């Protein structure tokens with residue numbers, strides 16, 4: 606699974622010539638010096654075991670977030686369709702989807718700040734925001 610112009614595509618069914626001039630993002634390109642938020646949440650919630658399916662899940666979820674900044678758990682589940690996991694029994698994956706959805710509800714308040722903050726600083730702010738409530742969060746940035 607890769608993102609072609611920010612939309613998920615099966616890499617095994619996409620010919621190189623179809624991508625000429627288009628932006629390609631792989632699992633390796635979405636995180637440089639720290640994990641992407643989706644990867645971090647999968648790690649914390651036990652969303653994988655062997656990790657074979659995880660790159661496809663993460664890229665698919667990135668595609669959902671590129672289309673919708675505040676997805677519901679159902680939106681995220683639909684975005685994962687076609688990705689199969691043979692290990693986890695989906696409990697950890699579903700917990701991850703709930704956290705991603707919750708995280709992105711708060712994320713919409715911080716879209717202007719997120720690119721400038723390290724993950725741990727961002728997480729601390731989000732934690733403070735949870736204590737303040739969403740109305741107060743709107744006024745922070």
Ligand code: FES
Pocket residue numbers: 652653654655656657658659689690691692693
């Ligand atoms: S973690 Fe092994 S296939 Fe999903």
